[in-house]
Amino acid sequence: MEERHRRAWEKLALYPLTRPRGATGRHSPRRRARAPTRPAPSRAVPLSTEPARVDADPRRADEIARALRLAQEGRERELEHALRTLGFTRRLTPRALAYAAEYHAMRAAAGEHGHAPHAGCVCALDGALAPALLARARAALGPDARFWRETGYLGSSAPVGYFSYVHALSAPATSAMDELIARVRALIMPHFPLVSRARYAEWWAHNRAHGCGHQLHFDSDNEGDGGVRNPIASVVLFLSAAGGPTLVTQQTLASNALAPHGWLAYPRENRLVAFDGRLLHSVVPGRAAFATDRRRVTVMVAFWRDIRTRDPPSGAGAGAGAAGASALGPARSFPDPRAPGTPAWVADFAPLGAADGGLSDSEGGAGCGGEVRVAPVVPVRPVWLHVQPAAEEPGGGGTGGQASLALPPYDELFQGL
C-alpha cells in the first residue's frame, strides 16, 4: 500500500466521535481522512428522518444525499453516474446501502454459501439485559433520557465532542452501568474469550435520527491520539429498533486490502452486537423506505486490557453547560453521584442490586431473567463494488463489479454519507 494511503487510513482511527448530529463515527471531523472536504458535521440536531450531512460543502452534501437515495432505490445507472461525478471509485454494496428488512435479508442470505463464518468476528444476542436492567438503561439512556440534553449531545448550540466513561472491572458495582457492563461482558465471554483478560470497560452512547449513519471507522483509545489502539472487543447494545444496521467488516488497520466480507446486524431493542475490536465498522444510514420518527439509540461498550482514564483537573463538573462542558471527553471516570456538581443524569444510573436482577452474581449472568438467544447477523459479500469508469458504464441496471481489494484512499469510498 502506498504510504499516503496508509496514513489516510490511520487517520481514520484518529477519529472517534460522538457525532450526535452529523452521524459520522467515533471520530471527530477535524481528524477525518480528508478534512478539507469532510469538515465538521452540521451542529443541527437531526430530529427528522433526514439523512445526516457530513460534507462541509452544502452542494456536495446534497449530491451525496441524492446518491444515497439513488442507492436506496436501486437506481443503479444514475447512481453510478452520480458517484463518478463525485469522485468515488468504490461503493458499499446494495446489500448494505439498500438493506432489506431483516427477515428478507436473512432469507436471502440463507440460500447462499461460501460466506466467511462470523465466529470470532461478530456475534449478536437478543434479550441481552434482564427486564429490570433494560428498563433502567432505557430510563438513563433511552431516546428521551435527560442524559442527551444535559450532556449537550442533543439540543446544544455548543459542540460536544466525543465523550466516554471508563469503569474498572475489578471495582464493585456502584451504578447500573457497572451492572450493564458486567452483564454484557459475561454474555460475550464465550464468543470473545480474550474479554476475560479485560480490566476496563469504556462506554459511550448515540442517539440518532433514523436516516443518520456513522462512517466506517476503527474504535480506538483517545480518538487515536498518540497511536491507534483498538479494544479487545466492542459491543453495540440497541435500546431501540430504528435506523440502519451496524455493518462490521473483516478489515483491520493492518489490512492492506478492503475486506471482501462483512456482516449486518439489525437494530432491535435489547439486542447486543459484539465484534472483534480491531474491525472496521459503521452504521448504514436508515433507509427512507423504512423511515420512522423513532430514534436509533445505542450504548457502546469497549473492553480494554489497559486504558488510561483521562479526567480533567478537579473542579470541572461532569456535564455540559457553562462550568461542566470541559469535563466531557474521552475516557473519563464515571461521575460520583455524591460529588458536588455532579449532573442530574448520573442519578438515573442508580444500581439495581442483585435483588432486582441487575448484577445477580459476580458474572452478571445467572438469575437475570429472560431468555438470551443468538440473533442473526447477515453476511455481506462482497462489501465493495467498483464505481465503473465512464467508458465501461454498464448498459443500464448494472450492479458494478466486485471491487478490487487494493486499499484506495478512504474518501474514494461511497458509504452513503
Ligand SMILES: O=C(O)CCC(=O)C(=O)O
Ligand atoms: O451505533 C452503532 O451501531 C455503532 C456505533 C459505533 O461504532 C461507535 O459509536 O463507535
Ligand SMILES: [Fe+2]
Ligand atoms: Fe465504533
